[in-house]
Amino acid sequence: MTAPKKRIDVKLEGxxxxxxLAEELVLRIxxxxxxxxxxCHRIGMSIREGMINAVQYGSRLMxxxxxxxxxxxxxxxxxxxxxxxxxxxxxxxxxxxxSEENLLxxxxxxxxxxxxxxxxxxxRRSREGGAEIVLMKRLPTAPPADAx
Amino acid sequence: MAFQATPREIGDVTLIDVSGRITLGEGxxxxxxxxxxxxxxxxxxIVLNLGDVSYIDSSGIGELVSGxxxxxxxxxxxxxxxxxxxxxxxxxxxxxxxxFDVHSDEVAVVRSFH
Numbered sequence: 001m002t003a004p005k006k007r008i009d010v011k012l013e014g015x016x017x018x019x020x021l022a023e024e025l026v027l028r029i030x031x032x033x034x035x036x037x038x039x040c041h042r043i044g045m046s047i048r049e050g051m052i053n054a055v056q057y058g059s060r061l062m063x064x065x066x067x068x069x070x071x072x073x074x075x076x077x078x079x080x081x082x083x084x085x086x087x088x089x090x091x092x093x094x095x096x097x098x099s100e101e102n103l104l105x106x107x108x109x110x111x112x113x114x115x116x117x118x119x120x121x122x123x124r125r126s127r128e129g130g131a132e133i134v135l136m137k138r139l140p141t142a143p144p145a146d147a148x
Numbered sequence: 149m150a151f152q153a154t155p156r157e158i159g160d161v162t163l164i165d166v167s168g169r170i171t172l173g174e175g176x177x178x179x180x181x182x183x184x185x186x187x188x189x190x191x192x193x194i195v196l197n198l199g200d201v202s203y204i205d206s207s208g209i210g211e212l213v214s215g216x217x218x219x220x221x222x223x224x225x226x227x228x229x230x231x232x233x234x235x236x237x238x239x240x241x242x243x244x245x246x247x248f249d250v251h252s253d254e255v256a257v258v259r260s261f262h
Contacts, residue, residue, distance in 0.1 A: 016173045041203075041234060048205055052172055098243050104217055106210035109242055113206055116241050 006073040011066050012051075014059020014085065019051040022069055026080060029071055033078055034140050042117035043078070043137055049110035050082040050133045058084020058130055076139055077119075083132040088125040149202055151175030153182050161193040161258050162186055163229070167200035170208030179208075183215045183226075192224025193261045197254070199230030209242060216248060225249070229257050 010025070012018035026047045030040045051067065059065035065085040072079045095102050097109045115121045120136035151168040153175070164182065169175055179196075186194060196212070198204075204212075212228070219226040227249040231239065239245040251257035 019172070045205060048171070052205070052207070103243060103247065104213055106214040106217075107206070109206040109209055112242070113238075 005075060007070065009068070009070045011068050013063040014055045014065040014067055015061055015063045016052075016055060018055060018067060019048055022051045022067075022082075023048045025069075026071055029073060030078060030137075033073055035078075035137070036140065039137065039140070043135075046114045046117045046121075046135050047080060047082070049114050050080075050135060053110050053133065054082050054084035054086075054131070057089070058086030060086075078137045078139065080135045081132055082135075083126045083128075084130040085128070086130045088129055088131045089123065091123050149200075151178055153179060155182065155186070158254075158258050161195060161261055162191045163195040163197055163254070163258070165197045165200070167202075169203040170201055170211060171203065171205045172207035176207045176211040179211050179215065183218065187219065187222055187224070192219065192222060194219055194224065194226045195229050195251075195257050196226065197229040198232065198235055201232060201235055204235055204238060209238060209244065212248070213244065225261065227251060227257055227260065229254060 012022060023044050027040055027044045030043045035043060054067040055061055059067060067085070068083045070081045091111070094111050095108055097103070097105065097112045102108060114133070114135060118135045119138050120134070122134040124132045124134065126132040149168040151170060151174050153164050153166045155162050155164045166175075166179070170179060183194065216226045229251050231250060236245070239248065249260065251260065
């Protein structure tokens with residue numbers, strides 16, 4: 001069930017233009033994979049938030065500090081990895097935007113939205129030391145994860 | 149669709165018709181500037197009509213929150229009108245729906261200030 005059908009790897013400049021580019025690319029793949037409008041919106045926004053995180057905190061908006069993105073379409077899921085050039089971070093250190101003291105803050109919702117919109121979400125440390133965001137969405141035609 | 153924000157006066161209320169995307173690098177900064185200008189002119193009753201907003205990201209949500217608190221801190225009120233399903237859902241899951249005063253009728257939202 002996990003043999004790759006299609007995979008694309010891209011190296012993007014560490015700036016805001018790359019956010020739009022990555023979102024557009026992944027949306028095209030999501031549409032072709034059969035996701036409906038609602039899920040395409042959720043996938044697109046998750047990529048956007050992951051890329052914003054990567055270029056803002058990893059690349060510090062410097063174009064020569066690249067972000068690597070891999071998009072893999074498998075038989076049962078779409079998997080995206082966004083790896084930045086920063087120093088990485090731990091999910092445990094990310095404040096909860098829903099807590100009362102953070103609710104009216106003007107930032108800090110990106111990680112929360114990725115978690116909410118994707119079927120699986122994780123942050124790892126890449127071999128180079130940057131953050132590697134892993135996003136997964138099951139294909140509409142895939143059986144549920146808890147199916148026998 | 150590119151971000152656009154067009155203010156109009158209804159009595160002492162300023163209603164801003166917003167359309168397009170409110171995202172980092174697009175609408176967020178423009179919306180912030182417009183709210184700052186209005187506050188600078190003493191306008192403190194502000195409605196954002198989001199009926200034609202096609203997309204909003206976490207930066208855009210942050211801008212709405214920031215606008216809400218800035219206006220409130222200056223003794224004014226910022227209300228929202230005509231949320232699309234996407235914006236409504238985003239405000240629900242981020243628990244912000246109950247923070248904002250949200251309306252679906254223009255006459256009612258203007259009347260709600262008085």
